[in-house]
Amino acid sequence: MAGVDEELSDDYENVVKAKRLKAAVHYTTGKICEDCEADFEIKYTTQFIAAVSETIFRCSERMAIDLEAFAKHGKRTTINSDDVLLLARKTKNLASYMRDLKDSLTATKEEQNVNRKAKKKAKESDKPTANATDESNM
Numbered sequence: 001m002a003g004v005d006e007e008l009s010d011d012y013e014n015v016v017k018a019k020r021l022k023a024a025v026h027y028t029t030g031k032i033c034e035d036c037e038a039d040f041e042i043k044y045t046t047q048f049i050a051a052v053s054e055t056i057f058r059c060s061e062r063m064a065i066d067l068e069a070f071a072k073h074g075k076r077t078t079i080n081s082d083d084v085l086l087l088a089r090k091t092k093n094l095a096s097y098m099r100d101l102k103d104s105l106t107a108t109k110e111e112q113n114v115n116r117k118a119k120k121k122a123k124e125s126d127k128p129t130a131n132a133t134d135e136s137n138m
Helices: 002-040 046-073 081-090 092-126 130-137
Strands: none
Touching: 002 046, 046 081, 081 092
């Protein structure tokens, strides 16, 4: 009986989380539409905003499922940037942008690692060695 109660509790929590997430998507979509109304002098109906937010939510769910499947296929439990690139492969402009972004982030990270190693070497070379101190005491 306790297992059933826990299952119902987990299901309830998942439903509540999904509803909160859906509400957040709807709210954000509405705010974006408000900003666009001022910029483009267009009025968006509440039905339009609801339809767009529902579409975004469903697409996001589908993307999440696909990303999980790509990671699982790669025998991983963590989704990485290669999975996201694979997801974006059908949209050439988006895939190209994401590849460029990944490359620039990788280059920045490598540059930071090189700088960190150089600083570490500089600190090590500034420290007097035990042998040098022993020789000066004699």
